[in-house]
Amino acid sequence: MAKSRIGITVGDPAGIGPEIAVKAAADLRVTAVCEPRLYGPHSAEQIASFPRGRVSADAGRAAYRAIVSAVEDARAGTIDGIATAPINKEAFSLAGLPWKGHTDLLASLTGAPRAAMMFYSRELRVVLATVHVALRDVPRLLDRDLLDFTIGLTASELPRFGYAHPRIALAGLNPHAGEHGVIGEEDDAVLRPAVDAARAKGTEVTGPWPADTVFVRAARGEFDAVIACYHDQGLIPIKLLAFGRAVNVTLGLPIVRTSVDHGTAFDIAGRGIADASSLIEAVRLAAELVHS
Secondary structure, X not given: OOOEEEEEEOOOOOOOHHHHHHHHHHOHHHHOOEEEEEEOOOOHHHHOOOOOOOOOHHHXXXXXXXXXXXXXXXXXXXXXXXXEOOOOHHHHHHOOOOOOOHHHHHHHHHOOOOOEEEEEOOOOEEEEOOOOOOHHHHHHHOOHHHHHHHHHHHHHHHHHHOOOOOOEEEEOOOHHHHHOEXXXXXXXXXXXXXXXXXXXXXXXXXXXXXXXXXXXXXXXXXXXXXXXXXXXXXXXXXXXXXXXXXXXXXXXOOOEEEEOOOOOOHHHOOOOOOOOHHHHHHHHHHHHHHOO
16 A cells, blocks of 8 residues: 655744654654655744744744645645644734634635544543633533534544444533533533434434543543533543643544644744654554545
């Protein structure tokens, strides 16, 4: 089987993205499974114009252009998938770009009506129902339509990762999953009916379960994936268990896209000490998913 061609976007050029992208592209674990291609400024000369560790509109625009170029090549078949280094959301905002992150940008660029963010590791798999939104907005956004979509997409995509008959758990929104309305009504009024509807269609999903125990149960093997209601609810447990090894995967796109489980790390940018482990794992998983 021919090696897949994986594009690596360097992310924000003022952060550690260029450094880890170059390291990943040269790593023997990467070159053994794919042909990596770098997108965006990554040489010392190219990144010299971006002050290290500083947020800027120029860096935001450069990161955006690299992503656009990689997506265009993926859709044209020039490359088979994309692994992305981290961008800075504030830099995007300064550049006048409306997207809050890779997930919504990639959905827009590929014409995908909706997408979801999954973090994949050996220890735990987590899908986020809502992503980069204020916590106060989560209950309003967490409606039946969104939950039906997220549960369905999770069930349909997990077989690509080796889970032929996935067992899915939905984490509760409120403490103790609402205690039957004593600590919030959303779990019984919105989450539980979505689970019941999915089960009626044959999906093996249960919940809502109290979030303070459901991730432990999943890590011990009871569930193949957990759907989290909001960003930090899902990312705290997976980063605690598998930081540096977890891979961010965008579900629902017509192209393969993976990414790192960390940010731009402006505090160590330019020092040559950034750990490329997560990006290496992201590139390797992208190469694997191309053939799934």
